Each structure stands twice: as C-alpha cells, then as structure tokens.
Amino acid sequence: MGIFDVAFLVSAVTIAAPILLAATGELVSEKAGVINVGLEGVMLTGAFTAYWTMLGTGNMFVSFLGGLAGALLFGVLMAVLAIEAKVDQIVSGIAIGLLGYGITTFLNSDAIKDPKTLAPMERHGIPGLEHLPVVGQALFNQDVFIYVTAVVVVLVALAMTRTTWGVNLKAVGETPIAADAAGVSVRGLRWAATVFSAGCAGLAGAYLSIGDVGVFRESMTGGRGYLALAAVLFSRWRPGGVGLAVTIFAVTDATQLRLQALGEIPREVWIAAALIVLVVLALRARGRAGIRLTRGDAFIGVVLIALVVTAIAAPKTTLPVPLWLAMPYVLALVALATAGNTRNQAPAALSIPYLRSET
Amino acid sequence: MTGKDLLPRIGAQLAVVVGAIALAAAMVAAIGVSPGDALSVFWDGTFGRSANLGTTLTQSVPLLLVALGWIVTTRAGRLHVGFPGQVITGGSAATAVGLQCGGLPMPLAVLATVAAGGLGGMLWAAVTAWLWASRGVLEIVSSLLLNLVAVQVAAWLVRGPLQGSLDGQPQSKTFPDSTWWPAYDGIPGRTLSYDVVLLPICAILVVVVLSRTVFGFRLRMAGGNRDAARWSGVDPVREGVKAILISGGLAGVAGAALLFAGSTPWMSDGFEANVGFNGIAVALLARNSAAAAPIAAIAFSSLNVGGTALQAQLDVPSSMASVLQGAVIVLVLVAAVLLQRRVSRRAATALSPAPESDAKDADPAPLAERV
Numbered sequence: 001m002g003i004f005d006v007a008f009l010v011s012a013v014t015i016a017a018p019i020l021l022a023a024t025g026e027l028v029s030e031k032a033g034v035i036n037v038g039l040e041g042v043m044l045t046g047a048f049t050a051y052w053t054m055l056g057t058g059n060m061f062v063s064f065l066g067g068l069a070g071a072l073l074f075g076v077l078m079a080v081l082a083i084e085a086k087v088d089q090i091v092s093g094i095a096i097g098l099l100g101y102g103i104t105t106f107l108n109s110d111a112i113k114d115p116k117t118l119a120p121m122e123r124h125g126i127p128g129l130e131h132l133p134v135v136g137q138a139l140f141n142q143d144v145f146i147y148v149t150a151v152v153v154v155l156v157a158l159a160m161t162r163t164t165w166g167v168n169l170k171a172v173g174e175t176p177i178a179a180d181a182a183g184v185s186v187r188g189l190r191w192a193a194t195v196f197s198a199g200c201a202g203l204a205g206a207y208l209s210i211g212d213v214g215v216f217r218e219s220m221t222g223g224r225g226y227l228a229l230a231a232v233l234f235s236r237w238r239p240g241g242v243g244l245a246v247t248i249f250a251v252t253d254a255t256q257l258r259l260q261a262l263g264e265i266p267r268e269v270w271i272a273a274a275l276i277v278l279v280v281l282a283l284r285a286r287g288r289a290g291i292r293l294t295r296g297d298a299f300i301g302v303v304l305i306a307l308v309v310t311a312i313a314a315p316k317t318t319l320p321v322p323l324w325l326a327m328p329y330v331l332a333l334v335a336l337a338t339a340g341n342t343r344n345q346a347p348a349a350l351s352i353p354y355l356r357s358e359t
Numbered sequence: 360m361t362g363k364d365l366l367p368r369i370g371a372q373l374a375v376v377v378g379a380i381a382l383a384a385a386m387v388a389a390i391g392v393s394p395g396d397a398l399s400v401f402w403d404g405t406f407g408r409s410a411n412l413g414t415t416l417t418q419s420v421p422l423l424l425v426a427l428g429w430i431v432t433t434r435a436g437r438l439h440v441g442f443p444g445q446v447i448t449g450g451s452a453a454t455a456v457g458l459q460c461g462g463l464p465m466p467l468a469v470l471a472t473v474a475a476g477g478l479g480g481m482l483w484a485a486v487t488a489w490l491w492a493s494r495g496v497l498e499i500v501s502s503l504l505l506n507l508v509a510v511q512v513a514a515w516l517v518r519g520p521l522q523g524s525l526d527g528q529p530q531s532k533t534f535p536d537s538t539w540w541p542a543y544d545g546i547p548g549r550t551l552s553y554d555v556v557l558l559p560i561c562a563i564l565v566v567v568v569l570s571r572t573v574f575g576f577r578l579r580m581a582g583g584n585r586d587a588a589r590w591s592g593v594d595p596v597r598e599g600v601k602a603i604l605i606s607g608g609l610a611g612v613a614g615a616a617l618l619f620a621g622s623t624p625w626m627s628d629g630f631e632a633n634v635g636f637n638g639i640a641v642a643l644l645a646r647n648s649a650a651a652a653p654i655a656a657i658a659f660s661s662l663n664v665g666g667t668a669l670q671a672q673l674d675v676p677s678s679m680a681s682v683l684q685g686a687v688i689v690l691v692l693v694a695a696v697l698l699q700r701r702v703s704r705r706a707a708t709a710l711s712p713a714p715e716s717d718a719k720d721a722d723p724a725p726l727a728e729r730v
Contacts, residue, residue, distance in 0.1 A: 037440070037499060037503070077689070081689070081692060081693075085692065085693060085696040086696070087692040087693075087695070087696055088438075088692075090438045090440075090499055091438075091643060091688065091692060092688075092689070092692060094440060094636070094639060094688065095685050095688035095689045095692065096685070097636075097685075098636055098640070098681060098684055098685035098688065099682065099685030099686065099689070100685075101681055101685075102678055102679075102680075102681030102682035102683075102684065102685050103682050103685075105676070105678035105681060106386070106676050106678040106679055106681070106682050109676040109678060110390050110676055223504075223507040226500070226503045226504055226507060227504075229500050229503065230500050230503075230504055233496065233497060233500050320515050320518065320519055321515075322511040322512070322514035322515035322518070323511065323512075323515050325511045325514075326507070326508045326511035326512065329504045329505075329507045329508045329511075330508055332504050333486075333490070333501060333504050333505070333508070336490065336494070336496045336500070336501060336504075337490055337494045337496060339496075342495055342496060342497070343495035343496075343497065344495065346497075
C-alpha cells in the first residue's frame, strides 16, 4: 500500500488523540463563553508535570494525575482571571501561554537533572475487534489513553446535545443573563467548563510527553494547542465538526511525517490529494441548483488541475523539511478560510465576562 | 484621567514591578543563588556599564515597535497575536533585500532594509486581515497559526534560498557594511545603535496620530461603539484591517531592527527571540498607553539583557525572563482590576455615576461582536 498503510493510520490516530481531547475540552469551555488562547501553555504544563512525576514515581497512572494537577493550576488561574476578576480573556490567555512556556522551560533546565527516555505506553487490543482488516490495528489495538479519549469525547458530545447540563452550558455561553434568571449558575458552569478544559489539555500534554514521545523537551507541544483552538473554530462549535477538523489535521501531520522520511513525494500522494479536492468540490456543489460556479469553486478547480498535472508530470518533487512541518498549520488556515464565516456562529457571549447587576 | 487617579495608577505600576522583583528573587533563591548577587549582576549587565546600557536601549526598540502595533490594533478593537510571525517575515524580507544592497550608499541601503521589513511584516499581517475581514476567521486564531508557519518559513529560508555561510550553517550571508544601521562610536562594539531615537519619535507619533488626527479618530471609533461608528460612516471592518496592517508594518520594522541593529551581522532562524510576544507584554505593562510604552520597553529589554548576564555569570536559566514576562501580564491584569474596583467603590460612596473605565480589560465586546 505504499505510504498509506496500517502504520500510517496508527500514527494518525496517535497524533489525533491528544489534539482531539484538548479541542473537546476547549469546545466545552467556549460553549460556556470562556476562550483559553493559552491552551498551548496548559498542554505544555501537563506534559512537563507528567514527565516530572514519572521520573519521581515511575507510575504511569500517577504521572497522568501529575499532568492533570499541573494543568488544573492553570485552569484555576484562568478561571480566577476570566470569571472572578473579569479581565480580558484573550490577554489572560496570552499570559497563560507565556507562563506555561516559561515555567516549564525554567523547571526543565533546573529541576530535571538526569532525563530518561521512557518506553511508549503499552497497547492493549480489544478482543474480537483488533483483527478487523485495516481499522482493527489502528483503532482497536491502542493504548489506554486513546480509548479514554474516545469515551470522553463521545460522552461530552452526548452530554452537550442530550442533557440539561448541555442546554444550560449553551445558555451560559449564549445569553448568560437569561440563564442566570432561570436559576442556572453562570459562575459555577463557567468555572466547571474552564477547569474541565484545562484538565483535558493537561492530560493531552501528559500523553505527548510520557505516553508517546517518552521525554519532555522545551515547547514539545509544537503548536498542537493552537491546532485544537483552530479545530473548535472550524467546527463552528459542534462536537462532530471538532472530530472532522482533528482528523484532517492529524492525517496531514501523519502524511507530512511520512513524506519527510521518504524524501520525495510518490505519485499516489498527488492522486490522493486530487481525490480529496474533488470530494470538497462535490460537497460544495451539493444542494446547489444548476451548475453555478463561484470564485471559490474556480479556485478549488485550479488547485485540482494543478495536482493532477503534478501527479502526471513531476511526481517525484521534494520539499524542504521545514515546509513539511508547516503543512498542518497551513492546512488549518485553509480549512478555516473555506469553512465560511465562523464569526457569526460563535457563542454570543464568548469572551464576555458576566456582570451580575446586583452587588 | 484625572490627577486624583494618577497616584494610585503609578502606585499600582510600582506594585507590579515590586511583585515581579519578589518573584524573581524567589526563583533565583530556589535554585540556590543569592538574590543579592543576582541583583548586582543584573544591574551590571543592564544599566551599570555603558556597553550594556547601549545593548539594553537598542534591544528595547523592537519591543516598543511591537507594543505600539498592539496599542494601535486594540484601539481599533482588534486583538491579534501575529507579532512573532510578522517580526520573522519582516526580518526575512529585510535580509533578502539587505543582502542585495551592498552597492548602495549607506542611507539608501538602511532605508531599503527598513522599507523591506515593514512591507514583509505588513504582507504577513495582510493574511490575518484578509481572513478576518472577508472569511470571518477570528484574527486571534489565524495569527497564532501564521506564527507557526512563519517559524518554519524562516527555518527554510536560512537553510535554502538565504543560506550563505560556507560551512552549511543555517544562517544567511554576512550583511554588507552599508546596510548596518548606524551606531554610536563612543561605545565600542556597536552596542548603542542610533535607532534608539525611534523610542521617543514613534511613541509621540502614535500618540499624536491616535488622538489628534481624523485617521486616529476613525480608528478609535471603530474600536469603541461599532454601531455608532457605522451610523457615522466609519466602516469598522476597514479600520480594523488598517490597524492590523499598521501593526504588521511596525512588527516588520522591528524584525529589521533586530537584525540590522543587532549584534550578529547575519540572519539565523532564532533571531525573533520572543520579541513578538514580549512586545504585547510591554504594551500591557504600559496599560496600552503609547506614551508610557518606551519606559516599559526599556524595562522589558533589561529583563532579557539581564537574564543573559545572569545565565553567563551565575548559571541562572535564561528562561526565567519568560516566566517573569508572563507573570508581569498577570500582575498587571490583577492590579488593573483592583484599581478599578477601588475607583468604582469610591465613586459609589460619593453617589456619583460610576466612572467610565478606560481600561480595555473591561471591554464588554464579545469576540463575535468585535467585527
């Protein structure tokens, strides 16, 4: 199968899981009206404290708790700043991002005397399902974190759409004043959502350091926190959209890693890219009366033709490594640009502190 | 701002500084270095010697330029954090142009690097502005992603098209002599570059433009009440785009300043050195006042320069500066809130209407509404 084999799927799932968990947490918190731009810093903190705990205790479970605890400190800080002190959430998010980077780098160079590389987490197959063709190995023979992530994401999606809690959460993010009048605790829900979001980001970071890479490095999250933020935006604040966005980013990242190793781009990549563009074009045309072409369609068409021509004429193109590394972010930007106007679909009270009129 | 408010404001700023120094002392003590030693090394490394003073002043210029960019965009009601990316692209563009300017006389070559830097930063900001204005993408998220892309583009440039050293190091060729920004000869080692004159000039320029020109008025209107702006014929989207482009231009010039008034006469991929984010912290420390920004910029620059001295002499990790910069933002935010509560309590007891808060911390405009 060349580059798109089972190992490719496994690596895509491993890349997707932490971003998905962080993005799900962020989705909950943004639904409640609190945006945490410092997600990257929170993830980094989780990664560091988990690794630190791991060196101290050697126990995987305790280390995940350590990562959770470190991130929760930042969650509480964010909640105090955004909900209690009612400062600008973007600015406090920037502060949390800087603090997370600074503190982890500082402690990493000072507290960790002899870093050890750990073995990645053990995989456990799910009997019966793990032998399914193709998806069996990728989805049902994974480590515990990925199963837990899947469960958490499904539970959150269900809770958001099917429970009173989900309705209240949405009310708090859309019209906090009405929610308050109806007896919903705006403060309580926002606190819970902010802290939950930080916890998810912390566990995601912990997975990166102790579950996947096996060591902590300075700014090792490498923009995954930002990708999670972008995924929430792209999803237009819907759980399904978050899943789709994270899948796109993870597949790009996995492809990028694979191509970087191969050095040159085989023809099948161009064909796969062309097929994806074709699907996008088809999706855009669906439900539209007649063959009316917009400027966007024309642009996508040009991209499609360029891909096909490249596949035929110059399949063995090489790209420098840094440009490969930039690919997931470029794709995230393209995804955001083509997602249509997300501005109008944001929770109406996103980033507005709730001021109760009584004192 | 009334005279009565001025004193508690300055007091709050001093409290922030004292808090940051206390935190620094605690961190230094935690890793087993005497805070007294650290302070004397810090002073020596930042203001105590003329060469170090020159470095501190020169390095405050890029910080100020970024801070002014942040101030302009927040006045227009926009918040973007694309400064690191714009500094990088501005610096890269200035390098690309500067390397071709060997034959030009000095003033022209210097101007060419400034212009290229500004243009490079502006082009990068234009992507954010376009995504926001015509595609409705929150500028904060697109600018964060663009920063990550810019980092990789710079890494590619110094390994590919701009790579110039013979032993294959990831850095550009040495800049031609004529492109170096002029420096004061009285201090050896080109540490005090004449671009420090930009500190007062740019600060005053931004103050005047924002408060005394039609352009500044329209910009502030767009950042104030959107509906009122629209009804009086000011398009908040257009003003927002202008503000983002201006801030990108300023950040791009900051990138050029980092390279051509810096200590290394070539571009390497780490030249941005967190100036983009620290510039935001500078603006916040100055409480978004362009007039106060130069002082805040010098204070922040001393953190960086002093941090390097601390690392060289006492083995204190230089990342301490990043911790302090983050902590300063938090302290500033908290101080602003406490100050505001105090003022409004006083107003409440005097039975007068609550004073209008001028801090953007109280900005009630939601993200979705900040169109």
